[in-house]
Each structure stands twice: as structure tokens, then as C-alpha cells.
Amino acid sequence: MQSAATCALLSTNNATQHKEIPTLNVTKCTCNINNSKLVEFPKAWNEFRMNQQFCDGILRSSDGKTVYIHRVIVSLVSSYFKDLFTNSLKGGETEMNEVNLDIPGHILDLILDYAYTGHCNVTLENVEHLLPIAYQYEILGVLHQSSQYLFEKLKPENCIGIFKFARRYFCCHLEDRGLKYICHNFKQIFIQSPEFKDLSAEELECILRHDELNVHREELVFEAVMKWIEADLQVRKQYLRTLIHCVRYGLTNMNFFRHVIRNKLILADPELQSSLYSSSVLAELNSGQSCNRVLNNAISRPRIPYEIIFACGGWNCKRDTRFIETYDIRADKWFIHTKTDVIEPRQTHGLCALNNLIYVIGGYDDREYLNTVCCYNPITQKWKYCACMHRPRGGVSVCSQDGKIYALGGYNGRIGMNSAERYSPNLNQWEMIPSMHCVRSEASAASLNGKIYVVGGLNEHEGLRSAEVFDPQTNEWTFIHSMATVRSGLSLVAYNNYLYALGGYNGDTILKSGERYNPTRSSEWQQISEMHHRRNNFAAVVLEGMIFVAGGAKYLQPIAVVEYYDVDSDEWHKASSMNMKRDGLSACVLAGLPNAKAYSQASRIQEASSDNSTH
Incomplete structure (x- = not known):
């Protein structure tokens, strides 16, 4: 208090x-x-x-x-x-x-x-x-x-x-x-x-026009304007003519625009109606273009995302890749960053974000299974090597908890492993921890409520549906309820007290099914809606409260398609595909980067404007 x-x-x-x-x-x-x-x-x-x-x-x-x-x-x-x-x-x-x-x-x-x-x-x-x-x-x-x-x-x-x-x-x-x-x-x-109602008109306008305003839909900006004005209607209605133009109408649709025009305060102001009905506004609303000329217009320019997906590595039919690709949810676009190559190409590696740094762990590089670890600083856009793991690990399961990174199982080129180790960034040192009960490669791991969960994967003979949990406090592994389906090459995601196991291979076919589990209730795994596409060895992350899945393999061919799961509605929706088909990639999400613009559509708009101005 x-x-x-x-x-x-x-x-x-x-x-x-x-x-x-x-x-x-x-x-x-x-x-x-x-x-x-x-x-x-x-x-x-x-x-x-x-x-x-x-x-x-x-x-x-x-x-x-x-x-x-x-x-x-x-x-x-x-x-x-x-x-x-x-x-x-x-x-x-x-x-x-x-x-x-x-x-x-x-x-x-x-x-x-x-x-x-x-x-x-x-x-x-x-x-x-x-x-x-x-x-x-x-x-x-x-x-x-x-x-x-x-x-x-x-x-x-x-x-x-x-x-x-x-x-x-x-x-x-x-x-x-x-x-x-x-x-x-x-x-x-x-x-x-x-305190929202205590903002001055000048301060509110500064906030609502800001490129980094974190709103997933521009309708929220209109709602904010009206809420602020209605808090002191007689005094504040004079500011509506200015504040109403903070909404980026080019990112909305005609249904919303009609809703705005029908607002009683706007209906009472013919001059304000005229400004909203201007040809430039209507042109943006009716245009399906995404050219630089349109995007440079303030009312259709996507805002800079607060959270950004970073996807790294994978196999693209010809070779292992080394590119970082980022996803801007505000523009619904992916961007390849060729100037930020990983130190070495790899696939089936682990990847996690910790303290706004990206760690790429283990994997396979077409020649050998790796124990190397690379760290990418998205602010300086530089890579560096970290201490190597004790074991080479391809198909490794990786997650972070309490400031440390866990690398579990994997394949070393000869056998699958049940060994596990933990990395302390402050010490730049790996330590062995107790082994899992099962050998697991191509499994998946996630942390939830202070514990480490790992599910599925392959042992030396078959695919697995078993799951186990590691408690850092007791330093022990314990079996939990097994999944309903055998899954290797799956992705495990933790969100809102649930574990979500998605896709993978069941020994007969590539899966598009998913299931979820709440460890606190000790219930069975529950089926969720199926993805639109079958996939294994793909990336999965939580972005703005939705589960995004990207890339992977479908019938031995890499894919670039991306979709996301709305937990509340239990529905999958399509998102823009990546620029490159990739199997065995990994991804993570970083939030609040001071240079988020460099990884977004806004940066490309600025670059295009600079190029045009020089010609």
C-alpha cells in the first residue's frame, strides 16, 4: 500500500x-x-x-x-x-x-x-x-x-x-x-x-502521436481521446479537433471510420467532419497499397512494436542458414537482417532471450553437432561467443529461469542424451545438473512458475509422449501426466499458467494438433484447436498474449507460413509468412528495445525515404 x-x-x-x-x-x-x-x-x-x-x-x-x-x-x-x-x-x-x-x-x-x-x-x-x-x-x-x-x-x-x-x-x-x-x-x-484524466491536452497529444505508442489497434486511440474529453466535456471538447487526428485511420477500416463520423460530438461540428472527410483520409482508407508513399503518410504509418520476434538459423532446402529475421506485428511483416549474421550457420539449435540478449545454443551445422554458444546484443547488433557447453547438443531443448539458461537432452552425433546443464551469464559458466529420467532429443522445454518442464521428443528407439519437470529448489526431476499424443519436433510454450504442446511428428505423420496442461490442477492434457498447417521442428513464441508459430517442416519440406493462436477464442489465425522457408529454426521475443525501430517497418520506411531523397 x-x-x-x-x-x-x-x-x-x-x-x-x-x-x-x-x-x-x-x-x-x-x-x-x-x-x-x-x-x-x-x-x-x-x-x-x-x-x-x-x-x-x-x-x-x-x-x-x-x-x-x-x-x-x-x-x-x-x-x-x-x-x-x-x-x-x-x-x-x-x-x-x-x-x-x-x-x-x-x-x-x-x-x-x-x-x-x-x-x-x-x-x-x-x-x-x-x-x-x-x-x-x-x-x-x-x-x-x-x-x-x-x-x-x-x-x-x-x-x-x-x-x-x-x-x-x-x-x-x-x-x-x-x-x-x-x-x-x-x-x-x-x-x-x-491519473489518465489529469493529462493536459498537450501531453495527451504527445502520447497519442508517438510512434512507440503500444496499441494493437488504432480504435483504442479513439477511445482514449473520447474518454479524456468526456472527463470534463465543457472544457475539453475544444481540443477534439486536434486530438481526433492522432488516430492513424489508414491502419483501420471503413466500418470503424463510419463509427467515428457518427459520434455525437463530431456530428455537432461540421468543420471537424470536413477535415475527417478530406480526400487524403479517404484515399488512405480505401487504398490497399503498401508502397512507401502511402506508408510515409502519418495516418497510415505503422507504429513501432513494443515486442519483436527474432527468428534465427534453420535449414532452407539447400543449406543451414545464418540470418536473423524479425517480425513487426504492427505492420504484419517479416524482415531479414543480413548485417547481423550468426557467427556460424546452424539448425536444431536452442535459443532463448535473457536480459534482452539472445543466446543461440548448440545445434548442427551440416558437419558436426555443436556445443558452442553465441550471444547477440540487439542494441549494438554484435555477436560474441560465450562459454561452450560440456556436451555437443543438436535437437536440444532450451529455456531460461531465474536468470539462468537450461540446456536439456539432445543428440551428440552418436547417441541421444538425458543429461542436462545450466548456464550462468554472470559467471559465463556451464554446470551439470541432474539428468532427466528419459533420453530426449527433438523435445521441447519451457519454464512456468519457477520450474522447468520438458515434453516429448525421441529416445533411441521411438517417439515420446511423456513429460517431466525439474524443480531448481529440490534439484530433482519428476514425471507429470503424459501428453495425449506422441510428439517429437514439437514446440512447448508456457502462457497464463498453461503449457501448450504444439505440432510435431507422431511416428506416422506430421501433426497440426495441439494440447495444453495446467500443472497446478494436475489434470490431463486437453486438446485445443488444430493449426491450419502441419509442422514440426518449428519456432513458437508468445507475442502480445497470442501464441505464434513460424516455419518448420511439412512432409520433409521447409515452410515459411506463420499463424497465431488466440487463447481466449481457441482459434488460429493467419499472419504474414517469413521471407525464407526454414526448418529447424528457433525464435524468441524481446520487449522494450531502445532501438526497436531498427527491427521494424519504420526503419524500412526511413531507409526508402532516404534513398528517394538522394535520387
Whole structure:
């Protein structure tokens, strides 16, 4: 439960926030420590302070507290005090060594803690007072620490208050982070946050026009506009003419557009109707084109996705591949990135994301089974080798849990294995863990509620339908209910307390069936709707609450088709196919990349625009 001080901080009516948001241009971020000179804090400084040795100044707080200081030390961390003390020595004035401050004593103590040690104890109870005072007295180090503290406390229910707070005190870095957080979590904030109605028209427009606004349909933008206006209809209806154009109508359909036009507020404004009926809007709505000219138009340009699928490796009929291919769900398009090749081509490898890094593990490269591990940094777009596994593993099952990566079973070129190992990125080290009960290659693994599950696969004689779970706390494997169907080359996905086992090969045919299991209920596996396409050795991930499956093999031929499963409706839907047919590929999802644009349609639009401008 939040404290009263926190609630006060996050309320837009907070008494300490007595100024309107500044409109003047700010060229320097007050909360960015890089804008202040580096200061070293020798231990002796604080000892002098505590013992009141060599003090040459006195500060008095607003509540009568007297503190003895060293003027030169305080001046090092505050431009205000530097000017105050040095200017008093000019022009023959009497030297100033006593200052009365409009600062409460407990806040003054925190500021002096920073001045003498480089650190102050920022808390929920003091940050609403500490940051404004640090801003007033130009103590950039305290501003930075307060801003960092607020950033770490960002939540859907308080992020708008923190965003507005940052704007008020020119904390541009925190403001930008707050804006990104609002955009990335917009649906939850729009539906649940009581602060949503407190946004100004300018702030709401900034959010709704943002390319990184995370909305799976533009109809939500229209709903947000109307909800905000209706919160204070008489005052806010004047802003409808501007805000209504934040919706990217070129990403909707005519049925929705007719719904917009029939809104009572829009019907009452002929000029607004005219602007919506403009030829450019209707042209975009009626156009099925996807050329660069259309995509460059603001009302039809896809937004940058918050979550992105990264698919890697696999076999394409001729050779093992080394390309990364990404999926932009906003544009429903796949993009090959030839400049980010894997260090070596491979198939039937494992792949997982951890701390926004992608780890490619084991596999087969047309010559041998691999124990090598590669790590891709999507921000720097660079690959590096990590420590090798203890065993070569093709057809390996991989997942992550509690900051560690698990590699289970696989085939080493001679035999199938039941051995398992675990990788610690911080140590760059693999360790063996207890072996599974069954030999498994071409199985699949997933983590759910702190445990590691592995299902299906092949032993040395036949396909399997058995399943087992590893508990890192007890360091033991335990059998769970077997699947209803034998499956090798399947994909296992964990979502919303269920395990979903999809596709694979049952010894006779490639499957398009799927089943799910809830470990907490200890029930049998339940059948779900069948995929549109049979497939094994394919990739499966959860993206925006839906299960996507991509590529794989169908009757010994690689495929590029992609589809996704809506858990709520128990239905499969088609998505755009990959650019390359691939069997034995792997995929993962990364969220919130600062350079997400580089992996999206927006990047291709920008590149095309640059090419056109040079011709």
C-alpha cells in the first residue's frame, strides 16, 4: 500500500507543485549527471563534517536547525552555493558565511549527505520535497539520484504523475523515460490509471502521436481521446479537433471510420467532419497499397512494436542458414537482417532471450553437432561467443529461469542424451545438473512458475509422449501426466499458467494438433484447436498474449507460413509468412528495445525515404 507521501507526489494537485508546466525551451537536462562536473568524495570530508573540524560556514534550515559546513565542499556540488559564497567576496563586501535557507532540516541533512559522501537516502517519503529543492538550489547530483529513484518506481498507476513531475523540474531524462513507459504500457494505463484524466491536452497529444505508442489497434486511440474529453466535456471538447487526428485511420477500416463520423460530438461540428472527410483520409482508407508513399503518410504509418520476434538459423532446402529475421506485428511483416549474421550457420539449435540478449545454443551445422554458444546484443547488433557447453547438443531443448539458461537432452552425433546443464551469464559458466529420467532429443522445454518442464521428443528407439519437470529448489526431476499424443519436433510454450504442446511428428505423420496442461490442477492434457498447417521442428513464441508459430517442416519440406493462436477464442489465425522457408529454426521475443525501430517497418520506411531523397 502506498504511503500518503507517495500519493501526494503522484497527484497532479499536489500542493508542492505550485507552478504550471514550464513552456520555455530547455537545452540541458537537470537530472542527467553527465551535465555536472565529476566530484570525488574523500572519506575525510564527512569526518570533518561529523567532528565539526575546519568548518567555515553555517546553514540554518527553515525549522531552526543549525548546521556547520565547509563552503568549498558545498560549492562543489551546487552552483547556487558557489555563486552565493564567491560573489560575497567581491567588491569589498563583507564575507558571507551564514545563510538562512527555506529548506526543512531533514531535507538539508540529505543534501549535505550528498555533498560530503556522494550519496543521499532517497525514499518515497522524501523524494517529493527533495527533488524540487535540489532543482531550486542546482544540486545536480541529488537531482540525478532522485530521478533515478523515481524511474525505478514507475508503475502504471503512478507513471503519469512522475512524468508530469519530471516536466515541471526540467528532468528531461526522467521525462523521456516516463513518456516511453506510458507509451509502452498505454492500454493498462488508459483502462486502470486514475491519473489518465489529469493529462493536459498537450501531453495527451504527445502520447497519442508517438510512434512507440503500444496499441494493437488504432480504435483504442479513439477511445482514449473520447474518454479524456468526456472527463470534463465543457472544457475539453475544444481540443477534439486536434486530438481526433492522432488516430492513424489508414491502419483501420471503413466500418470503424463510419463509427467515428457518427459520434455525437463530431456530428455537432461540421468543420471537424470536413477535415475527417478530406480526400487524403479517404484515399488512405480505401487504398490497399503498401508502397512507401502511402506508408510515409502519418495516418497510415505503422507504429513501432513494443515486442519483436527474432527468428534465427534453420535449414532452407539447400543449406543451414545464418540470418536473423524479425517480425513487426504492427505492420504484419517479416524482415531479414543480413548485417547481423550468426557467427556460424546452424539448425536444431536452442535459443532463448535473457536480459534482452539472445543466446543461440548448440545445434548442427551440416558437419558436426555443436556445443558452442553465441550471444547477440540487439542494441549494438554484435555477436560474441560465450562459454561452450560440456556436451555437443543438436535437437536440444532450451529455456531460461531465474536468470539462468537450461540446456536439456539432445543428440551428440552418436547417441541421444538425458543429461542436462545450466548456464550462468554472470559467471559465463556451464554446470551439470541432474539428468532427466528419459533420453530426449527433438523435445521441447519451457519454464512456468519457477520450474522447468520438458515434453516429448525421441529416445533411441521411438517417439515420446511423456513429460517431466525439474524443480531448481529440490534439484530433482519428476514425471507429470503424459501428453495425449506422441510428439517429437514439437514446440512447448508456457502462457497464463498453461503449457501448450504444439505440432510435431507422431511416428506416422506430421501433426497440426495441439494440447495444453495446467500443472497446478494436475489434470490431463486437453486438446485445443488444430493449426491450419502441419509442422514440426518449428519456432513458437508468445507475442502480445497470442501464441505464434513460424516455419518448420511439412512432409520433409521447409515452410515459411506463420499463424497465431488466440487463447481466449481457441482459434488460429493467419499472419504474414517469413521471407525464407526454414526448418529447424528457433525464435524468441524481446520487449522494450531502445532501438526497436531498427527491427521494424519504420526503419524500412526511413531507409526508402532516404534513398528517394538522394535520387
